[in-house]
Amino acid sequence: xxxxxxxxxRVQFRAVTxxxxxxxxLDGVDLDIAPGEFxxxxxxxxxGKTTALRSLAGLEQITDGEILLDGSDVAATPxxxxxxxxxxxxxxxxxHMTVLENVEFGLRMRKVGAASRxxxxxxxxxxxxxxxxxxxxxxxxxxxxxxxxxLARALVTRPKVLLLDEPLSALDAKVRVQLRDEIRRIxxxxxxxxxxVTHDQEEALAVADRVAVMKAGRIEQIGAPEDLYQRPSSAFxxxxxxxxxxxxxxxxxxxxxVHGVLLPLLAPARPDGAAVALVRPExxxxxxxxxxxxxxxxxxxxxxxxxxxxxADGTELAVQHGTEVAPAxxxxxxxxxxxxxxxxxx
Amino acid sequence: MNRxxxxxxAVTRWLILGVIGLLMALPxxxxxxxxxxxxxxxxxxxHWTGILDPENERKYRGLFEGVGxxxxxxxxxxxxxxxxxxxxxxxxxxxxxxxxxxxxxVCLIPITVPAIVLVVGLAPVYGVVSRIFGSSIWTLAFAxxxxxxxxxxxxxxxxxDAVDIVTLSEAARxxxxxWLTVFFRVLVPNxxxxxxxxxxxxxxxxxxxxTIASLLNRENLQTSxxxxxxxxxxxxxxxxxxxxxxxxxxxxxxxxxGAVQPRRSSS
Numbered sequence: 221x222x223x224x225x226x227x228x229x230r231v232q233f234r235a236v237t238x239x240x241x242x243x244x245x246l247d248g249v250d251l252d253i254a255p256g257e258f259x260x261x262x263x264x265x266x267x268g269k270t271t272a273l274r275s276l277a278g279l280e281q282i283t284d285g286e287i288l289l290d291g292s293d294v295a296a297t298p299x300x301x302x303x304x305x306x307x308x309x310x311x312x313x314x315x316h317m318t319v320l321e322n323v324e325f326g327l328r329m330r331k332v333g334a335a336s337r338x339x340x341x342x343x344x345x346x347x348x349x350x351x352x353x354x355x356x357x358x359x360x361x362x363x364x365x366x367x368x369x370x371l372a373r374a375l376v377t378r379p380k381v382l383l384l385d386e387p388l389s390a391l392d393a394k395v396r397v398q399l400r401d402e403i404r405r406i407x408x409x410x411x412x413x414x415x416x417v418t419h420d421q422e423e424a425l426a427v428a429d430r431v432a433v434m435k436a437g438r439i440e441q442i443g444a445p446e447d448l449y450q451r452p453s454s455a456f457x458x459x460x461x462x463x464x465x466x467x468x469x470x471x472x473x474x475x476x477x478v479h480g481v482l483l484p485l486l487a488p489a490r491p492d493g494a495a496v497a498l499v500r501p502e503x504x505x506x507x508x509x510x511x512x513x514x515x516x517x518x519x520x521x522x523x524x525x526x527x528x529x530x531x532a533d534g535t536e537l538a539v540q541h542g543t544e545v546a547p548a549x550x551x552x553x554x555x556x557x558x559x560x561x562x563x564x565x566x
Numbered sequence: 567m568n569r570x571x572x573x574x575x576a577v578t579r580w581l582i583l584g585v586i587g588l589l590m591a592l593p594x595x596x597x598x599x600x601x602x603x604x605x606x607x608x609x610x611x612x613h614w615t616g617i618l619d620p621e622n623e624r625k626y627r628g629l630f631e632g633v634g635x636x637x638x639x640x641x642x643x644x645x646x647x648x649x650x651x652x653x654x655x656x657x658x659x660x661x662x663x664x665x666x667x668x669x670x671x672v673c674l675i676p677i678t679v680p681a682i683v684l685v686v687g688l689a690p691v692y693g694v695v696s697r698i699f700g701s702s703i704w705t706l707a708f709a710x711x712x713x714x715x716x717x718x719x720x721x722x723x724x725x726x727d728a729v730d731i732v733t734l735s736e737a738a739r740x741x742x743x744x745w746l747t748v749f750f751r752v753l754v755p756n757x758x759x760x761x762x763x764x765x766x767x768x769x770x771x772x773x774x775x776x777t778i779a780s781l782l783n784r785e786n787l788q789t790s791x792x793x794x795x796x797x798x799x800x801x802x803x804x805x806x807x808x809x810x811x812x813x814x815x816x817x818x819x820x821x822x823x824g825a826v827q828p829r830r831s832s833s
Binding site for chain 1: 734737739742743744755756
């Protein structure tokens with residue numbers, strides 16, 4: 221299966237607002253997605269990420285602003301004419317149709333001839349690795365297989381944009397990672413513009429070209445995964461993207477003094493005074509000398525280990541380190557900081 | 567885990583089934599026995615064969631008209647339920663979910679209103695109905711459409727609750743389907759069993775309805791059976807038996823249609 225629009229479609233949100241009675245789900249969202257780009261909308265429940273995706277699909281009517289596809293406003297275009305491929309969070313295969321009929325459905329709506337329909341549906345199923353399951357029904361497939369079929373069904377019509385509304389959230393961890401990687405492979409192969417909604421930061425960072433972190437109906441920060449992780453523009457982003465320790469300290473001259481250690485600030489313009497530094501677990505390490513702490517718990521995570529320690533003032537923090545070190549619970553250790561710039565909590 | 571308390575043993579199951587079956591079969595067997603009675607101590611098929619005897623055509627004409635009227639009413643009532651209730655329920659579920667509780671409340675009201683009270687309210691309404699649609703028997707289906715609402719609503723609702731119709735319709739819409747296609751090709755096949763169950767219940771209610779037809783001076787199966795029972799109790803019993811048999815056959819046929827597996831391959 222090949223893309224009919226190899227360069228993809230440009231998607232633009234311009235000051236998009238969605239107002240529900242007593243609740244503003246989208247509050248002037250601006251977003252520009254380049255043709256063929258994979259953008260993830262990341263945020264906690266109720267931040268407006270799904271509303272943004274549904275607005276692009278046409279399943280929600282926006283209150284204000286514009287949504288443009290290749291420069292054309294689609295506000296007046298109904299869902300069934302927007303030419304979007306969508307995969308839903310809950311299983312959405314038509315239970316009374318076979319897998320092949322499900323995949324053919326969109327083509328049937330476009331009045332594609334029977335022979336071409338069959339060929340294209342079979343190709344789409346091959347693409348997601350389910351070529352031999354065409355005659356099965358949804359209830360005869362696992363959750364992961366159902367979402368693969370839903371992906372094939374969404375892509376077979378060669379839509380302008382692929383919309384993924386938390387398609388992995390109902391799956392178990394292993395299948396989730398497999399399908400996540402597969403989605404990215406297929407997206408790159410087809411060059412289709414993709415908007416992916418998730419509340420799982422690991423998922424968003426792993427697959428997206430850019431990640432937009434949303435909070436209370438607004439995009440808090442958008443950037444490449446590395447940028448978001450290493451240079452969060454706010455405490456919310458730093459806290460949401462990755463695990464952050466909160467260490468109280470005193471800001472002075474663009475640095476923060478945390479337990480006698482000076483750490484540079486990501487935003488040095490901050491006025492002097494008391495503040496809370498957000499320090500990544502991987503920016504803290506065990507050392508022969510430094511800040512004394514007592515080990516509370518330690519967890520083996522496969523390739524690495526994460527240990528929770530308590531400082532003398534009771535502040536708890538996580539330390540991420542190699543598996544060769546396995547500190548005993550209750551042991552006294554010393555901590556050092558890598559010196560990476562830190563964000564401050566609001 | 568101990569089986570006791572989870573399900574009864576096979577013997578107990580058959581015993582319960584047997585006792586209930588016997589209780590239900592007893593009046594039917596008694597009806598059959600009564601319909602076959604001839605001279606004292608003898609049994610005959612005369613009452614059964616007499617129904618189709620051309621000589622009795624005039625005598626039983628009203629009865630056959632009543633049967634025809636009830637069948638016509640059943641068909642129109644089923645059409646009203648499927649053409650009005652189902653689309654309304656789907657519309658409310660998809661577009662106005664906050665109205666679901668109100669719709670349910672309204673649909674369940676008829677179960678709390680005795681038929682005789684309903685007729686008192688319906689009598690002036692039927693004055694208007696008669697002026698618009700005439701006084702043909704089928705207009706009674708408007709009233710029957712109301713009386714079957716609670717049963718039909720629950721049957722269709724159960725089927726709708728079994729599938730995520732919101733996601734299915736959104737998926738179909740995103741794939742390019744218009745609302746009619748969503749309704750007929752995606753939703754109806756998935757709530758088909760509920761619609762069939764609603765149709766069966768509607769038919770059974772209509773075939774057994776007496777009060778409304780009688781008080782509104784219309785002739786249906788039940789009013790005809792009552793009328794003929796005064797002159798020929800045997801034939802009244804035979805028709806009551808046939809109505810039971812018809813309802814049973816309908817139940818079996820529609821149950822089988824509803825249970826048909828989806829097609830195994832596309833055309």
